[in-house]
Structure formats: C-alpha cells, structure tokens
Amino acid sequence: MLVSATEMLKKAKAGHYAVGQFNINNLEWTKSILLTAQELNSPVILGVSEGAGKYMGGYHAVVGMVNGLLQDLNITVPVALHLDHGSFEGCYKCIEAGFSSIMFDGSHYAIDENVAKTTELVKAAHDKGLSIEAEVGSIGGEEDGVVGMGECADPDECKAIADLGIDFLAAGIGNIHGKYPENWQGLSFETLDAVQQKTGDMPLVLHGGTGIPADMIKKAINLGVAKINVNTECQLAFAAATRKYVEEGKDLQGKGFDPRKLLAPGAEAIKATVKEKMELFGSVGQA
Numbered sequence: 001m002l003v004s005a006t007e008m009l010k011k012a013k014a015g016h017y018a019v020g021q022f023n024i025n026n027l028e029w030t031k032s033i034l035l036t037a038q039e040l041n042s043p044v045i046l047g048v049s050e051g052a053g054k055y056m057g058g059y060h061a062v063v064g065m066v067n068g069l070l071q072d073l074n075i076t077v078p079v080a081l082h083l084d085h086g087s088f089e090g091c092y093k094c095i096e097a098g099f100s101s102i103m104f105d106g107s108h109y110a111i112d113e114n115v116a117k118t119t120e121l122v123k124a125a126h127d128k129g130l131s132i133e134a135e136v137g138s139i140g141g142e143e144d145g146v147v148g149m150g151e152c153a154d155p156d157e158c159k160a161i162a163d164l165g166i167d168f169l170a171a172g173i174g175n176i177h178g179k180y181p182e183n184w185q186g187l188s189f190e191t192l193d194a195v196q197q198k199t200g201d202m203p204l205v206l207h208g209g210t211g212i213p214a215d216m217i218k219k220a221i222n223l224g225v226a227k228i229n230v231n232t233e234c235q236l237a238f239a240a241a242t243r244k245y246v247e248e249g250k251d252l253q254g255k256g257f258d259p260r261k262l263l264a265p266g267a268e269a270i271k272a273t274v275k276e277k278m279e280l281f282g283s284v285g286q287a
C-alpha cells in the first residue's frame with residue numbers, strides 16, 4: 001500500500017540520512033526501483049513529472065501500475081508515489097487519481113502567489129492524507145520543459161512557505177537538473193545552513209541529485225537534507241546499457257529482439273544506480 005512521505009522523511013531527518021526520490025518513466029523503471037528498495041530494505045519515493053505521467057498514459061494508469069506492482073511483487077517497504085514539480089492543476093489531478101504525495105512547484109510565481117496557492121493545496125492534500133512538498137528558489141536546468149535558472153532560495157521566504165504546513169521543502173541551493181556543467185560552482189552550503197536554521201525540523205529536499213559528488217551529498221544530509229531526487233542518472237545508465245546491447249548486436253542474435261531481453265540490461269543498470277544512491281544516502285536498512 002502506498003504511504004505518504006511524511007513519516008519516512010521525518011525519520012530520515014532525525015536519523016541523518018536521506019530517502020531517494022527516483023523518477024519513473026515506465027514499467028521497467030518502476031519495477032527496478034521497487035525491487036531494489038525491497039532488496040535493500042529501504043524506503044523509497046517514486047517521482048512522476050507531469051510529462052512522464054502523460055507519457056505513461058495518465059495519472060490513473062500510473063497509480064494502477066504502481067499499486068499492482070506493490071501487490072504482485074510483495075513490496076513491503078514504505079513507498080510513496082509523488083508528483084514531481086506539479087502545477088496547481090496537476091496537483092489536484094494527482095490527489096484525485098490516488099497519488100500519496102505531491103509537489104507543488106510555485107517557485108516561478110511571486111512569493112505571495114506561491115504562498116496563496118501552496119496554502120490551498122496543503123489543505124487539499126492533507127484532507128486526503130497526502131504529503132506535500134513546496135519549492136522556493138527555482139532549481140536550475142531543464143526537466144520536462146520546466147526550465148529553472150538555478151537560484152539560491154531566500155531563507156526568509158523558505159520560512160514563510162515552511163510555516164504553511166507543508167511536509168517537506170525544496171530550496172534552491174545552486175543545484176540544477178540534468179548534468180552539471182564544467183564550470184558549476186557547487187552547492188551553496190551557506191544557503192542550506194541558513195534555510196535549515198530558519199526551518200528547524202522541516203525535512204529539506206535536494207533536487208538535481210544526478211552528478212553531485214558524494215562528499216557534497218553527505219554534507220547536504222548533515223545540513224538537513226532528507227530527500228534527494230535522482231532522474232537523469234537512471235536515464236543515462238539505462239541508455240548506456242541498452243546502447244551496449246544493441247552495439248554488440250545482441251538484438252540480432254536468436255530472440256534478442258524480444259523486449260524482455262532488449263530492455264533487461266537497461267533495467268539492471270537502473271537497479272545498480274538506485275542501489276549505489278541508496279547506499280550513499282544512507283537509507284539502506286531504514287524501512
């Protein structure tokens with residue numbers, strides 16, 4: 001059964017580790033992530049962007065697939081199904097469809113409008129038992145058409161949003177989605193520290209988990225990050241393994257074209273990436 005992410009992230013913050021949010025795109029992604037979480041006895045959050053939700057057929061299809069896998073694969077670790085960077089309307093659709101968690105990304109609105117919309121969605125989410133994440137300071141890079149410039153959040157604005165009753169907060173600290181450019185300045189731990197001091201026990205979320213060096217991840221967890229989002233890294237691992245399979249001509253040997261064979265190396269590569277991240281984040285054995 002899906003659970004909200006509130007308890008798992010409170011526990012993570014108190015225990016100084018982070019729970020990974022791994023974005024899903026299809027059945028292979030979802031199955032690989034769930035099996036790895038179960039094998040490592042780790043809580044996990046499945047992230048769904050609006051674009052990925054549409055790609056998979058719609059939010060009801062996603063909910064049906066995830067709930068079916070939880071049952072058929074006997075997944076007993078805590079799993080949350082979370083809308084990633086949701087619009088105001090998208091959040092309502094996911095609440096209705098049966099998600100257990102939503103993120104409202106109001107970072108591109110003026111702070112007053114972000115506050116007003118977040119306030120309304122906190123009530124709507126909590127009335128149905130969902131957890132809700134909000135964002136201050138847009139995350140850089142491009143993800144599914146959502147483009148951010150990579151700002152550092154204003155700690156006072158973070159406090160204003162945190163006080164609305166949200167369950168966890170994404171604050172921009174120089175992180176960006178996708179691969180980090182050569183000249184990236186690194187995470188702003190000064191900003192993270194200031195945000196954590198203003199927001200206290202609130203679990204903080206680090207987006208753009210792909211390519212952040214291990215020492216920075218560890219430092220961020222020490223400064224209050226309890227949820228780390230990873231998307232691109234699974235995509236890169238999947239693509240590289242699939243490319244290798246095809247380049248080696250394996251799809252042309254026997255029944256190598258069977259999707260169950262063609263997509264297997266990619267699915268295994270996702271498992272390896274998720275395992276590596278769960279070990280780094282410290283969530284192994286915390287279910």
Ligand code: 13P
Pocket residue numbers: 023047084085176177178179206207208209210229230231232233
């Ligand atoms: P990456 O694609 O950089 O891992 O970022 C994922 C993310 O933050 C999803 O919201």
